[in-house]
Amino acid sequence: MYVGNNIYYRKWRRILSYWERVNIPGPTPVPLYGNVLALSLNPRPYLELKWYKKYGRIYGVYIYGKPSLRVAEPALIKQILVKNFTSFKNREAPSWNATLMSKMLIRAPYEDWRRIRVIAGPAFTGGKLKHLYPLVDQCCRDLVNRLDSRVAANGSPVALRPLISEYIMSALGQCAFSTKVNTDPTHLFTTEPEGYVSVPLWNVFVTNVLPACLVDNPVANSLAKWWHSDYLYHRVFTTRLMADRRCDDADKRHDFLQFLMKGSHRSASAAHPDVTGITDEEIFAQCFLFFIAGYDPTANTVSHALHELALNPDIQDRLREETAINGYRDRNYERLSQLPLLDAVVSETLRKYPPLVRVEREAVEDVVLTDDTQGLSVKVEKGVVIEVPVYAIHHDLDHYPDPFAFKPDRFLPQNRHHIKPYTYLPFGDGPRNCIGMRFGLLMTKLALDYTAMLYVNHNSGNSSEKRTSGQPTCNCPFSMEKLHCIQVQWSSKTKATPLSPANIAAAFILALIAVGYIDESMTRRLRTPLTRSLSSSTTSLLPAPPIRQLPVV
């Protein structure tokens, strides 16, 4: 017993002294979990900011037993994301096999990623978005109509977030499939992508803590497939659309699905001799990702922008003026890029509330990062995951004076040059940055442009900011009212999330297990059910896909 104890603790002491040995500071880890407990049980952005303030711009943490480096030094960020991209061309690979996620751009290994990105990338150019603009515009008009009827119906504060979510989901549906999708928040079309990204704590607990033999066996796997068969709904939906379109050679749609389908028969070009095609499974993975990656960040950005505008009526007035001067009746794609204050409001929202609090890369070889101006040199070993703590950088006083204030003027053309390179990263940077950036900005700006012109936005007094373990999420209701009818009530206080009883119980159990004798490989080998691969043979178990309504283009 004594010898076992000794070996166990010596092994963990060695694993968890990696950063100490290379002289990089960081928070104290615990055996088996490293710093995962702290990261799981605290709101991520605030914890990252706390560590950043305490340990500086370069510090090390442990994800279970794996070292992970946080880098917030702008010169080094440039090397990781742009200059040395070939050494940091991957995100961390999923620790499970052949899952849907490993086929998605966001997680695909470099060779697959590059092929898919070359095919999918052109779908998001300015020229292509011009074709999609009328579809997004129509969704915005629908949003305004819904708002109108809610405001007229009761005159009391309107819960805006569900309406925004519906707007984003319908815009994504239109642009991905040229189809009016069912945007009811309880409908599978919406709940599947949401469920894919938000994992309940009990699920994290079960999948990360139970021994692998209990989770990774045929019975548990089929149970998990059944449990997660829900996102197969999207699979059936996409597969049927693809089948329909293959029967119709004259299909001239400009949507995302059509773009990828054109890529499936692609032959190598001089520019990309190794890029030849995309499989149906990969097409489905990208279409599903379109909803996962596009929905939450964009809906959050619109919500946070409206939240800030309500708190800052002077900025709201200036925005309305700008919109009026620039002919809001003649809205079109080009006009949106000619509204500097609107652009500044969106940029400042993304600075203050970056939807992704970190950007991640994995070192595929040993690399030394250097910054001669500061005499900095950091050796990164192959396999180490690097995270750029975007939220913390955006709230660094050295980069943004008064970082918790909402000051869009920082981003006006005449001030923009004060922003230091690689300190503003809401969409990441480099070849693997956000592919949907322009599209996300289009949806956000159009929604603000419409609502700013038609409504005065106030806080209803019971609006709060809900902090999740991932990122702050704005939990409206806002009071949105027609311009002629104004009611002002805002509480500027945001609630910090107390640890819930469930979180405390889970922390307690996790801590008990952490001091036990479970081997690290048991937790690392586990596959979370949400990422299990789905075999197409199970699609027959699904309910029929929804009836398509109103094909648009």
Ligand code: HEM
């Ligand atoms: C305001 C809205 C959005 C924000 C703030 C945002 C932010 C980000 C960030 C930070 C990344 C990681 C970039 C990096 O690692 O350098 C990313 C990646 C990605 N985003 Fe977005 N995103 C938004 C909207 C969208 C939309 C609308 C779509 C698609 C419709 C989308 C699709 C993707 C995809 C596919 C990736 C992975 C790219 C790759 O690895 O090649 N995003 N996004």
